[in-house]
Amino acid sequence: MSRYLRPGSIDEAVGLLSTDAALRIVAGGTDVYPSLGEAAARAAFLDIVRIPGLRGITRENEAWRIGAATTWSDVVRAPLPAFFDGLKLAGREVGAIQIQNAGTLAGNVVNASPAADGTVALMALDARVEIAGSDGRRVMPLGDFVTGVRSVALKPGEIVTALLVPDRPAKSRSSFLKLGARRYLVISIAMVSAVVDLDDAGMIAEAGIAVGACSPVARRLPALEARLVGVPPAQAADVVLASDADVLSPIDDVRARAGYRRDAAITLVRRTLAACAEAAR
């Protein structure tokens, strides 16, 4: 029979999870309910959204902490530095307002869809994942945390407590572009998020570029990122090569064919960099 548990603290949540393997964490429920369908009536939920302290964005030392119960709308509305613009743009493209009001960034990451818009934007920002378990807390890079399609490095009994985004220099700009077959409420065919930090001369000092829906897990483009260092932002798009897509491994599915994804990803990378340059002007 179905069950519903609402722990009052993270410790309690971890305790319940480690004693009961059938429990399924539910945050915004925007992935949980659709994936269960009619089986929701037989499920066992551990509802974490009301755990005190889990919702909201705070700055801690050199990083920004996005609590696991923070919704997309929370992020979109929060006053944040410009390098979060890409993440906000991603947020505004997650489903539509109903989904953004309920869905969490942590849920997006843990759900581990190859087409997760949030994961791409967070990956470009070098986000890390904070995890609590019965052995205490640990932090790992997002790129290591998501291990495959619908697969993450959570051990039984663990819960994601926050996403940690390192602070960036004031002169940092970011953007996000998504390609889908319709305007709203659409799963990405491909999407790109980019962030560029500028040095005092206005040249790119560091870049982070992530591509989604073109491999089982979103990918960074390290070779391109390296080539971008020292380039003026306005010329960044010209530095992109078709071969930058070589690290991707897109597939054919109902949404698009692999070759198209690969091609579109490169176009999106160029345009996302151009949008960063535009924002930097």
Added chain:
Amino acid sequence: MTSLSSRDTALVDAAEPRVGFTVDGKPHTLRVPPTARLSEVLREGLGIEGVKVGCDAGDCGACTVILDGEAVCACLVPAARCDGVEIVTVEGLAEAGRPGRLQEAFWRRGAAQCGICTPGMLTSAEALLRRTASPTRADVEEALAGVLCRCTGYAKIVDAVLDCAADATTAPAVGAEVGAAVGARIDRLDGRAKVMGTDAFGADAWPEGTLLVRVVRSPHHHAAFALGDLDAWRRANPGVVAVLTASDIPGRNIHGVIPPLADQPVFAERVARFRGEAVAAIVGERAAIRALDLATFPVTWSALAAVLTPDDARRPDAPLVHETRAGNVLVRGLVRRGDAEAALSDADVVVEGAYTTGFVEHAYIEPEAGFARRVGDRIEVFACTQAPHMDRDDLAAIMALPPDAVRIIPSAVGGGFGSKLDLSLQPFVALAAWVTGRPAGVVYTRPESMASTTKRHPSAITVRIGAKADGTLHAMRFEGTFNTGAYASWGPTVANRVPVHASGPYLVPHYEARTAAIHTHTVPAGAFRGFGVPQAAVAQETLLDELADALGFDRLDFRIRNALTNGAPTVTGQVFAQGVGIRACFEALVPHWRERRAAARAFNATAGGPLRRGVGVAGMWYGCGNTSMSNPSTIRAGLGPDGRLVLHQGAVDIGQGSNTVVAQIFADALGFPVGQVALVGADTDLTPDAGKTSASRQTFVTGAAALRSGAALRETLLLRLNAGPDARLSLDGTMLRADDGRRDSASLDLAGLEPDAHGFVFAAEETFDPPTSPLDANGQGEPYAAFGFGAHLAEVEVDVELGRVRVLALICAHDVGRAVNPTLIEGQIEGGSAQGLGLALMEEYIPGRTENLHDYLIPTVGDMPRVTSILVEEADAHGPFGAKGIGEQVLIPTAPAILNAIRDATGVLIRDLPATPGKVHAALAAARAAGARP
């Protein structure tokens, strides 16, 4: 490290948590099933059925409520979480029991057609307005983006919300003087309940204690199956009351909309012919049925070789879907005039092309739903339908009952578009109620609805068209193969309609069109707005552009030159002396065509970057009513001794507006204000048969019956009052008056009169059946009494790097004969062109792969451009006040206009629909490789 202290735990009662929350200002406390969705609890726990459910997956937004100030999908919220929250539903938007401001604006604008999306639209809009009092159009679109509407094309919804901005106002209601209802933009007569969220759709207003039915369906395209020990399974699952299979059917286990070809079982026997076909139904208490794990149901499957495409189905060794149908051919269609082959060889220019389209899902937001109850030896079914009398007759045969022992009460229908013409859930609930003696209902899940109900036919079409150097069309050959799926449904109608229409609205002296409907092991393809004509129009209209180009003619001018006129024969040899309005439709587009093309050229010359603009046009014609077959409508109306003026309006209103339009026609014919007409719906016990809501026939055919009925009633009343034909009739309470301005008005007190069997003291019942003649062996004859005509202009912007197409504008000219209610017609145009846009750019149903509204994409508010409607009124002699049908006409030219616009922008023509970004991108790459420079 964990301590489960009871102090810091807010741990909730795991069995049946108790929640207290405020809904629409009223506090409630109730126990909820632990993981239940908030939507289910609001509907079933609190009876707030204004919260609609279209998908249970966040995809449609129909369930949107405002939770602590934020719009959310109630189907994704665990109800148990909602302790202490404040919820606003559509029912909370009313003011003192009357429509609130937003609701009023929706009603006035015609923003609610079927009304199933309306509650979600309203709550989404309300959430926006609470945050942003004066939103921009873009704000509104973003706020509504999460709610799908399949009827309206969104334009009127956005306008209605903008009317409610802080500094805007809603226009006052349009009144209609006596005799002037026709042509007036009156509010929908059934609109109040739709905007209030109180209209009862198939899933609503079930009696207390209704059992729930769940259908067991084939997971295979083609499979043999054996049922296990059903009794033992039932006993092992407390709360399950009955398990029904083919052996429980008292009558015949066959139904079909075309009786001689009826072939679809209610429950498959031994072999299932498509994925999603029913094999059993489980009936039981709601909670027990919901908690069932169907994987435990005792059935064993052995998959059999399946044919999924007509190509496969026609191979000599292909398995037969039905043993009696050789070569898997259901039917063929033919229209032949002149000598097409010979004429093509003496044409100066010939163009040709091969086209394919896939299954298209109707995607109404209301999945099939309804309930049945047994009343003595009769069965009553309350469910969504487009064809109550057909349902009644088929169900009677299934139940082995006389037809008058079956009562069909159509619910409000949350969109139909053709698919709700066929039986779906009705036999399951009827049988369940019959066997158990308790009311029994079902609500299809979205995947179940998509997998098991009919679709638009996939098509493979090849066309050759030839013209003379002087720009006159000379000859056309058309070959169309339609995948009709596992059962006949409306396959024959598609096969017969297409050859009659495939010429388009042009004079084509030499013509041959052949079609075949081929069975495969896929979901049955049936009726969908246009019965195959939209697919045919894509081929014919895009080739016309190529032909115009090859001859050096302007594309619109070429169409005008060849457009049918009064007195010219159609491809079936029918000659209309009047009512052919296609030329006027094209001519109405001429100024827009010139202006938009010039603008697009200027844009392309200067914009740089990856965007290219283009403009396309396409024409269309469509016969109103059944093809060469009787399709009468009967309208009864009368006056009661209480002074009530009653119209038995049997044309099911599935959102298209027949409740309003038929009443407008009736009121003017009778000479009463339309506001005085009380409607009695299409209940088969109460109301005569007005035929099915399909084939764009309700305004034309039922409207004509209403006209006759109104006129006959008027004549009776005038006669009785001894008044002249021009007298003004009026009712004051039970006093009927006639005033012809010459002498004292005559009057009569109805209260004293003896009512007839229907409760009327004066009544009329009239029938109209449009005159047609049979088609001969070459398809020559008079298939329809009238055609509707139209032409669309599409302006698009193509991103040539990504292949993405954005439609910037649609300008739609339609000859409607007479615009009975211009607001409702615009609504049809906007909604129909949205479906046409979907067909062109994004929609393709793939069995087993796109069985939800997440993967099957229909246009959202952000995909629709501004739609401009131009109403042409070329009156038709048979139509009521000259009116013709519009329901299907509106969809047909959109897709070819868009494809022509893409070609105008880039030089590439997509012949394999939908033109997804990937396909456009590939076509552009191929064109570049071939040396073109899009």
